[in-house]
Amino acid sequence: MMYNLFFYIKFEIYLLFFVCYIIFLHIFTKFFGLKLNVIDYMIVSLLFLILLLRCCLDDLNGYFTVYLFNNFIIYNDLIKLFKTCMTLFFFAYLIIIYNFNNIIKIPIVEYLILIFLCFFSLVMIIISNHLFVILLFLEIVNICLYCLIGLNKNSNKGIEAAFKYFIQSAFATIMGFFSISLIYLSTGTLFLNELVILLNESNIIFILQFSLYVLITVVFFKLGLFPLHSWIADIYQGSYLIVTLFIATLPKLAYIFLFLKIFIISPNLFVNYSLYIALFSMLYGSIITLYQVSFKRLLAYGSMVHMGFILYSLSLYTAISITSSIFYLLIYILLMIFIFCFMFFLFEENKESKDGMHLLDDISKLYNVLNKNYLLSLYFAFVIISLAGLPFFIGFISKWYIFVGLLVKNQFMDLIILIGTSVLSAVYYIRLIRFLSFTENKDKKIKFYTIIKLNKFFYFLIIFLFILNIFIIFYHNWIYLYIFKCVLSLFS
Numbered sequence: 001m002m003y004n005l006f007f008y009i010k011f012e013i014y015l016l017f018f019v020c021y022i023i024f025l026h027i028f029t030k031f032f033g034l035k036l037n038v039i040d041y042m043i044v045s046l047l048f049l050i051l052l053l054r055c056c057l058d059d060l061n062g063y064f065t066v067y068l069f070n071n072f073i074i075y076n077d078l079i080k081l082f083k084t085c086m087t088l089f090f091f092a093y094l095i096i097i098y099n100f101n102n103i104i105k106i107p108i109v110e111y112l113i114l115i116f117l118c119f120f121s122l123v124m125i126i127i128s129n130h131l132f133v134i135l136l137f138l139e140i141v142n143i144c145l146y147c148l149i150g151l152n153k154n155s156n157k158g159i160e161a162a163f164k165y166f167i168q169s170a171f172a173t174i175m176g177f178f179s180i181s182l183i184y185l186s187t188g189t190l191f192l193n194e195l196v197i198l199l200n201e202s203n204i205i206f207i208l209q210f211s212l213y214v215l216i217t218v219v220f221f222k223l224g225l226f227p228l229h230s231w232i233a234d235i236y237q238g239s240y241l242i243v244t245l246f247i248a249t250l251p252k253l254a255y256i257f258l259f260l261k262i263f264i265i266s267p268n269l270f271v272n273y274s275l276y277i278a279l280f281s282m283l284y285g286s287i288i289t290l291y292q293v294s295f296k297r298l299l300a301y302g303s304m305v306h307m308g309f310i311l312y313s314l315s316l317y318t319a320i321s322i323t324s325s326i327f328y329l330l331i332y333i334l335l336m337i338f339i340f341c342f343m344f345f346l347f348e349e350n351k352e353s354k355d356g357m358h359l360l361d362d363i364s365k366l367y368n369v370l371n372k373n374y375l376l377s378l379y380f381a382f383v384i385i386s387l388a389g390l391p392f393f394i395g396f397i398s399k400w401y402i403f404v405g406l407l408v409k410n411q412f413m414d415l416i417i418l419i420g421t422s423v424l425s426a427v428y429y430i431r432l433i434r435f436l437s438f439t440e441n442k443d444k445k446i447k448f449y450t451i452i453k454l455n456k457f458f459y460f461l462i463i464f465l466f467i468l469n470i471f472i473i474f475y476h477n478w479i480y481l482y483i484f485k486c487v488l489s490l491f492s
Contacts, residue, residue, distance in 0.1 A: 012054065014118055018045075046485055078487055079127055086253055097111070104240065121141045125450035131183065131190040157238035158240075159239070225308060236299060248299065248336050250333075251333055281305070283424075290428050295346075299336075310328055310329050318409065320404075324398075325397055339384075
């Protein structure tokens with residue numbers, strides 16, 4: 001029994017062990033006056049991620065939902081899929097961290113401790129079956145993100161972003177714990193599997209409805225959905241580039257899975273509320289993004305649209321719609337890693353900056369960077385067109401599966417709404433292509449930026465991501481079917 005238990009949770013045990021290992025290694029080297037290079041920490045971290053990936057790829061296919069530790073931990077094929085994808089994305093993220101540290105120096109050991117601790121907490125959110133445990137690890141994620149955002153202490157925007165996130169996330173956490181206290185008083189349990197049974201067998205009283213609405217609203221805040229989006233643009237713009245990349249990718253996987261676990265408690269209660277939040281997020285994000293001149297803020301409000309798209313599909317609560325939304329989420333995160341890799345080419349040495357580097361964030365000046373660099377321009381256009389969802393690109397394929405799911409259920413009104421918002425959201429991405437190919441005469445006098453040199457592993461990562469995009473275009477049906485098989489474990 002102990003062996004079987006370790007077989008299921010060895011991923012989390014190894015991850016927690018590595019966090020402790022990095023902490024003690026740092027203390028040991030400081031105490032004895034030793035010094036390890038950044039590359040030493042990165043190699044150890046990458047080798048450890050390979051071990052984690054090996055744990056994820058153990059043969060657990062076909063297993064139904066398994067409950068461990070007196071139902072505190074849950075495991076199934078869908079959780080395995082999420083953990084595998086998070087590990088793969090984290091592997092690419094470590095390569096990006098190493099290159100960013102060559103541009104702007106950061107406290108690499110402290111940074112690794114924070115992101116691995118955050119990674120561990122996100123995994124625990126996914127596998128936990130108890131609401132108190134979920135909110136406890138959600139607060140650990142908040143503390144880690146607050147420290148990561150505050151790393152940009154040389155910028156007033158960075159300090160402002162950290163302070164705003166701290167205040168608003170603290171309030172959201174308080175509301176979350178308040179809601180689960182009401183749930184416990186009403187039902188006598190906080191286990192998700194028991195709540196599903198209790199709420200399906202009896203009528204839901206008003207106080208329980210209120211607490212469930214508050215709880216799922218906390219998740220909407222974490223996703224940056226309308227009208228709880230006021231923090232997201234400031235965080236994207238004020239943080240370091242790698243911190244923004246982390247916030248835009250890995251936590252989204254855990255928060256979407258958390259929404260799905262809460263939504264399963266009472267789908268009929270949440271469906272209309274979730275659909276309206278998703279619809280307003282798509283409309284508001286599409287409109288306000290048209291007026292953005294900051295590249296980071298554009299991506300922030302663009303994430304509202306994509307998260308609204310995913311939430312809308314999840315709220316339909318069918319095996320096909322859930323599969324389509326998860327496929328869309330994975331494609332979105334892949335494209336975000338792709339586009340943030342491109343943003344590394346927007347750095348230039350600037351002696352006036354406290355960090356010694358300047359990031360070109362004005363989209364109207366993209367021409368000054370991309371001019372006469374046709375390969376980089378092609379790379380940028382490929383990513384933007386994919387995010388816009390134009391045909392024959394992976395962004396279109398992910399949306400197409402959602403549209404097909406709506407057609408299967410004869411939900412033509414929902415289909416029209418999603419197609420309309422998709423066309424509207426594509427406008428501001430196509431607008432970026434205009435700055436790439438066309439420029440006014442007054443802008444041509446601005447000096448051209450010199451692209452900094454990056455590590456060869458960074459270029460290998462870009463080439464790999466590009467090949468992966470092409471692979472998905474041709475073999476997307478295989479990936480979709482595998483996700484569908486994993487989603488079926490939810491209904492077991």
